[in-house]
Amino acid sequence: MKKILFFIMAALLLGACSNDNSLENTNEQPKQKDVQKQEDTEKQIEEQTEKEELQVEEKKQEEDQSQGKSESQQPMTTEEATEIIEYYGMGENDELVSLVVEDEEIKAVVKLADNNLLSPKDLAVSSYSQASDEYLIHEGWEVLTIEFVNIGSISMNRSKKETNEVGDYFPTAEIEKNLN
Template identity: 60%
Template structure:
């Protein structure tokens, strides 16, 4: 067990060291230069590519996949296929995924509605104005509301 803890600590150090490197500029579909890893709250830079990156880094499980993703008129719409899990039901996974998506997006400006359809499970849609704020001044959508809306 001790070897496992040491290995995990070492790998965490390696991962953090690797992330500290120079940011690499990339081009998005609109041909505006964006720095990978740079935080942005500008409405001009918040687009479907940034949303996809957020979903891939914060929302999706290893075998989950995005079937479609769009961002129009302030509404983010996504369709996600959740991979089966032996420990959690598909509904629990959908609630968790929606919660992680909203947590990652609520500190970004430029959107008003988050709608995610979970294939063969249901969909959830919430307006940004329905967010709540916890004691650490962090915005979130309550899990119970997400569960109620999952249809």
């Protein structure tokens, strides 16, 4: 009797174990399918993102190239140069005698008004510095020459510019050295 009871218990135990294993296998298969689907979806999203980033980068490069070509190929106009010097390089009572743009050189003649605070040379250096800071933002010129009536002339090549966190500029010491 003990033997029969032992066999029945063993059969029940084996049956229960085999049912648990089949449940585990059936639970694992959907989990593996879900994981695979999720990985595929993530991979597709990643590939799509990479494609979009490449398209954005290519478009930006094309825009930069087209802008760079158009700006560097077009010389600054006399009107643009006049607006810049009048707004940034001259005081209220200063006079722009003449301005021309020839062969990528801006040539201006400015008559500065009397100033009780600065010497004429310091005023010329300050005026040139302010105007050149703005000119350096714009393309289409290589040399900036400003003659200050009864003071002297300052001429600098764009390649002599320096750059800091604010932008491009000509150092004041270099402007002063070029005042003739």
